[in-house]
Amino acid sequence: xxxxxxxxxxxxxxxxxxxxxxxxxxxxxxxxxxxxxxxxxxxxxxxxxxxxxxxxxxxxxxxxxxxxxxxxxxxxxxxxxxxxxxxxxxxxxxxxxxxxxxxxxxxxxxxxxxxxxxxxxxxxxxxxxxxxxxxxxxxxxxxxxxxxxxxxxxxxxxxxxxxxxxxxxxxxxxxxxxxxxxxxxxxxxxxxxxxxxxxxxxxxxxxxxxxxxxxxxxxxxxxxxxxxxxxxxxxxxxxxxxxxxxxxxxxxxxxxxxxxxxxxxxxxxxxxxxxxxxxxxxxxxxxxxxxxxxxxxxxxxxxxxxxxxxxxxxxxxxxxxxxxxxxxxxxxxxxxxxxxxxxxxxxxxxxxxxxxxxxxxxxxxxxxxxxxxxxxxxxxxxxxxxxxxxxxxxxxxxxxxxxxxxxxxxxxxxxxxxxxxxxxxxxxxxxxxxxxxxxxxxxxxxxx
Amino acid sequence: xxxxxxxxxxxxxxxxxxxxxxxxxxxxxxxxxxxxxxxxxxxxxxxxxxxxxxxxxxxxxxxxxxxxxxxxxxxxxxxxxxxxxxxxxxxxxxxxxxxxxxxxxxxxxxxxxxxxxxxxxxxxxxxxxxxxxxxxxxxxxxxxxxxxxxxxxxxxxxxxxxxxxxxxxxxxxxxxxxxxxxxxxxxxxxxxxxxxxxxxxxxxxxxxxxxxxxxxxxxxxxxxxxxxxxxxxxxxxxxxxxxxxxxxxxxxxxxxxxxxxxxxxxxxxxxxxxxxxxxxxxxxxxxxxxxxxxxxxxxxxxxxxxxxxxxxxxxxxxxxxxxxxxxxxxxxxxxxxxxxxxxxxxxxxxxxxxxxxxxxxxxxxxxxxxxxxxxxxxxxxxxxxxxxxxxxxxxxxxxxxxxxxxxxxxxxxxxxxxxxxxxxxxxxxxxxxxxxxxxxxxxxxxxxxxxxxxxxxxxxxxxxxxxxxxxxxxxxxxxxxxxxxxxxxxxxxxxxxxxxxxxxxxxxxxxxxxxxxx
Numbered sequence: 001x002x003x004x005x006x007x008x009x010x011x012x013x014x015x016x017x018x019x020x021x022x023x024x025x026x027x028x029x030x031x032x033x034x035x036x037x038x039x040x041x042x043x044x045x046x047x048x049x050x051x052x053x054x055x056x057x058x059x060x061x062x063x064x065x066x067x068x069x070x071x072x073x074x075x076x077x078x079x080x081x082x083x084x085x086x087x088x089x090x091x092x093x094x095x096x097x098x099x100x101x102x103x104x105x106x107x108x109x110x111x112x113x114x115x116x117x118x119x120x121x122x123x124x125x126x127x128x129x130x131x132x133x134x135x136x137x138x139x140x141x142x143x144x145x146x147x148x149x150x151x152x153x154x155x156x157x158x159x160x161x162x163x164x165x166x167x168x169x170x171x172x173x174x175x176x177x178x179x180x181x182x183x184x185x186x187x188x189x190x191x192x193x194x195x196x197x198x199x200x201x202x203x204x205x206x207x208x209x210x211x212x213x214x215x216x217x218x219x220x221x222x223x224x225x226x227x228x229x230x231x232x233x234x235x236x237x238x239x240x241x242x243x244x245x246x247x248x249x250x251x252x253x254x255x256x257x258x259x260x261x262x263x264x265x266x267x268x269x270x271x272x273x274x275x276x277x278x279x280x281x282x283x284x285x286x287x288x289x290x291x292x293x294x295x296x297x298x299x300x301x302x303x304x305x306x307x308x309x310x311x312x313x314x315x316x317x318x319x320x321x322x323x324x325x326x327x328x329x330x331x332x333x334x335x336x337x338x339x340x341x342x343x344x345x346x347x348x349x350x351x352x353x354x355x356x357x358x359x360x361x362x363x364x365x366x367x368x369x370x371x372x373x374x375x376x377x378x379x380x381x382x383x384x385x386x387x388x389x390x391x392x393x394x395x396x397x398x399x400x401x402x403x404x405x406x407x408x409x410x411x412x413x414x415x416x417x418x419x420x421x422x423x424x425x426x427x428x429x430x431x432x433x434x435x436x437x438x439x440x441x442x443x444x445x446x447x448x
Numbered sequence: 449x450x451x452x453x454x455x456x457x458x459x460x461x462x463x464x465x466x467x468x469x470x471x472x473x474x475x476x477x478x479x480x481x482x483x484x485x486x487x488x489x490x491x492x493x494x495x496x497x498x499x500x501x502x503x504x505x506x507x508x509x510x511x512x513x514x515x516x517x518x519x520x521x522x523x524x525x526x527x528x529x530x531x532x533x534x535x536x537x538x539x540x541x542x543x544x545x546x547x548x549x550x551x552x553x554x555x556x557x558x559x560x561x562x563x564x565x566x567x568x569x570x571x572x573x574x575x576x577x578x579x580x581x582x583x584x585x586x587x588x589x590x591x592x593x594x595x596x597x598x599x600x601x602x603x604x605x606x607x608x609x610x611x612x613x614x615x616x617x618x619x620x621x622x623x624x625x626x627x628x629x630x631x632x633x634x635x636x637x638x639x640x641x642x643x644x645x646x647x648x649x650x651x652x653x654x655x656x657x658x659x660x661x662x663x664x665x666x667x668x669x670x671x672x673x674x675x676x677x678x679x680x681x682x683x684x685x686x687x688x689x690x691x692x693x694x695x696x697x698x699x700x701x702x703x704x705x706x707x708x709x710x711x712x713x714x715x716x717x718x719x720x721x722x723x724x725x726x727x728x729x730x731x732x733x734x735x736x737x738x739x740x741x742x743x744x745x746x747x748x749x750x751x752x753x754x755x756x757x758x759x760x761x762x763x764x765x766x767x768x769x770x771x772x773x774x775x776x777x778x779x780x781x782x783x784x785x786x787x788x789x790x791x792x793x794x795x796x797x798x799x800x801x802x803x804x805x806x807x808x809x810x811x812x813x814x815x816x817x818x819x820x821x822x823x824x825x826x827x828x829x830x831x832x833x834x835x836x837x838x839x840x841x842x843x844x845x846x847x848x849x850x851x852x853x854x855x856x857x858x859x860x861x862x863x864x865x866x867x868x869x870x871x872x873x874x875x876x877x878x879x880x881x882x883x884x885x886x887x888x889x890x891x892x893x894x895x896x897x898x899x900x901x902x903x904x905x906x907x908x909x910x911x912x913x914x915x916x917x918x919x920x921x922x923x924x925x926x927x928x929x930x931x932x933x934x935x936x937x938x939x940x941x942x943x944x945x946x947x948x949x950x951x952x953x954x955x956x957x958x959x960x961x962x963x964x965x966x
Binding site: 070129 | 498501502504505523530536558560567577598601630889948956961
């Protein structure tokens with residue numbers, strides 16, 4: 001792996017802390033230097049100002065190891081920290097994480113925990129930042145959460161109970177619209193009659209989390225680390241999984257609901273009724289905007305800059321729903337050859353009106369260079385072919401770049417600094433409408 | 449006479465403030481009197497905690513000056529998480545540069561992105577490549593290389609890499625030794641950054657580059673030289689910091705220029721080439737010497753420029769002292785007195801109707817020690833009741849201010865803490881109506897129902913007379929409608945058991961191993 005200019009992801013510990021901060025009544029205890037917890041909280045907050053939380057940032061219990069711990073070992077410091085945390089922190093689940101320095105010096109955290117036999121529920125995971133990125137951290141943490149905290153499925157409960165699904169593959173902060181996405185998909189799966197564990201949306205409880213081991217299906221919205229996550233949970237808990245794209249907009253969502261209904265063995269007619277009702281409402285709203293879209297020629301060429309979870313779904317939405325022409329899709333997370341292959345294979349299956357170029361690039365400036373140099377622009381003195389009209393769906397890092405190309409811009413991927421996420425989501429029918437609204441807003445915002 | 453700092457600038461790496469002669473403390477529960485006495489006796493730095501919470505680290509704090517230097521690039525040498533929050537600083541560097549009339553390029557930075565194999569095999573080669581790429585890509589004046597914990601433990605030789613690569617790049621490469629675990633007092637970062645800067649840059653203007661020397665053949669040579677020396681003798685260097693806004697700089701510049709002084713402001717929002725004018729001044733003064741003491745001491749030893757350490761110019765009395773102390777150095781006491789009298793008269797008239805609205809309200813103040821002490825004095829001036837101070841860290845260099853605080857405000861609660869747990873516990877005892885607190889602290893206060901104003905916000909003035917007025921307006925505005933804090937408090941939960949609030953807020957303070965029990 002090489003250096004990166006302005007990377008859009010953080011380290012393994014960063015991903016784990018982002019996930020813990022979204023779990024109900026769960027508090028991390030970081031065994032590391034004093035800055036890790038605080039800094040990495042600020043990092044995930046850059047996903048649309050996702051900065052609050054029950055026990056984040058300056059509140060995170062942390063062993064705050066110093067130079068003498070590095071020399072003599074930090075186990076004793078961690079023991080003190082854990083005892084105190086258990087005394088005064090009001091949590092139903094603790095997660096002990098490590099950091100670079102404690103992993104390098106090799107503190108034996110398991111032994112520390114074994115010496116605290118009366119401890120409240122505690123999950124332990126080694127999270128040295130150099131071991132991987134935040135997406136890797138998310139995957140490994142979900143695996144450990146299942147292994148150490150979530151009971152395995154009981155022998156099949158009585159027939160006729162509602163099917164139960166888990167939603168996985170969205171990382172808080174780094175998938176900035178995860179809450180809105182998960183709430184909308186939860187609503188839709190609920191209409192199909194399913195019970196849903198999202199783990200990380202408001203209103204979830206640890207009881208919901210513990211029921212996840214008895215689910216009928218893990219639905220995983222990431223194709224690069226998602227397959228491994230699905231296999232690991234299949235191994236540890238015998239859970240089936242469905243791996244697919246985050247459904248954005250009516251067409252993708254209708255297909256998603258059909259697929260899931262079939263996997264769960266639900267009556268197709270019931271699913272079709274839900275799809276019909278939702279689609280009618282959806283297109284009623286879409287139609288209301290048609291005078292604007294048609295009369296002002298709101299069809300754009302589009303460039304998508306996002307992580308491996310969201311890049312293809314956003315591009316698909318633009319192509320399938322809006323009839324735009326995505327020209328380039330930049331995938332910004334750091335992927336292995338194998339992971340790139342998985343995403344490329346999916347990309348090859350997809351049908352676009354005009355096939356965009358799929359590019360794997362983590363480096364901020366190189367994305368701009370690539371776009372600037374990959375198309376011949378000047379055909380003659382008078383005629384030149386620019387990507388115009390252009391809309392860039394990317395992060396806040398692409399804002400100035402879009403302006404320099406006379407294009408529009410919407411921040412949809414981490415870091416999202418120039419807008420807030422709150423309850424917004426882009427998945428499902430409502431998410432499709434949200435995205436339509438935001439893409440249109442960007443184009444009418446100058447009408448002042 | 450202000451206390452001076454003893455420092456050895458020939459060291460490869462400056463010691464952290466808690467390990468240096470400053471003996472800075474980062475854990476203390478008590479009151480102003482005890483704090484000042486402990487600092488005096490040198491026994492402040494004997495405590496640590498058995499329950500600690502995450503806080504700032506010197507690695508990230510080191511990036512604040514680095515990003516604010518014009519035409520710089522920052523390299524975080526470490527795994528990709530170190531520096532991952534740096535996207536957020538981009539707009540503020542650009543915005544507050546523009547407000548100073550300085551076009552900044554925003555935050556330009558790289559991560560060396562160390563992985564497991566680098567931790568085993570060393571990260572030096574990767575760092576070298578990154579420096580070369582940063583130089584080629586941006587052609588910056590300075591490249592700050594910020595070291596993090598992992599490469600410091602595995603023993604990457606930062607200085608060696610920097611010295612070797614320097615021949616191949618146009619930018620001046622500055623190594624900053626700032627692994628987080630090495631300093632609990634995170635303001636150690638300022639010493640680290642200035643140590644890097646003072647090793648790598650000259651602070652004397654170059655003839656024929658920065659200026660055209662007067663010709664000896666010129667018949668006005670002596671006259672011109674005298675005039676230049678005169679102007680130099682009326683020039684004061686001021687030192688800013690990331691928390692100091694453009695309005696703050698302008699306000700103090702306005703006052704000093706009214707006295708006929710020339711004002712130059714360093715080191716942020718200046719290109720390193722402009723730092724060469726540092727030598728052309730008669731006096732160095734820090735806006736907030738928590739940041740720059742190390743550097744002005746160096747400039748004194750190296751260039752013989754004296755410095756004085758007035759407290760930060762916040763509120764009427766501290767601004768009066770700040771202006772008076774600087775004026776006294778230049779023999780301008782009378783002019784200063786006239787200026788201050790006029791300014792005070794005007795601001796007091798403006799403050800009068802505001803003061804009636806806030807008199808007697810209880811305020812808790814939290815953040816860096818100079819800023820909170822001076823803010824406390826001002827709060828007292830406008831009739832607020834200061835119920836407590838909460839310092840990030842503390843040492844002897846705060847005693848001049850806090851002796852005055854004790855005299856004027858009394859022996860109120862005064863602690864050293866970065867921990868929200870201690871803050872929320874103490875809140876139940878102090879019962880403030882509102883707080884003035886460093887960013888990152890206020891959210892916990894607000895969730896506990898106590899509205900909080902930020903202790904610095906670069907978009908508002910805070911220093912001098914105009915700052916005093918603006919701050920008072922913010923206080924009035926905040927107190928006028930506390931519904932947001934009430935709503936949050938009624939609906940957000942705090943992560944501590946009831947049991948915690950029954951314990952002493954400083955229950956987990958513990959003597960450091962080997963600390964003198966006395």
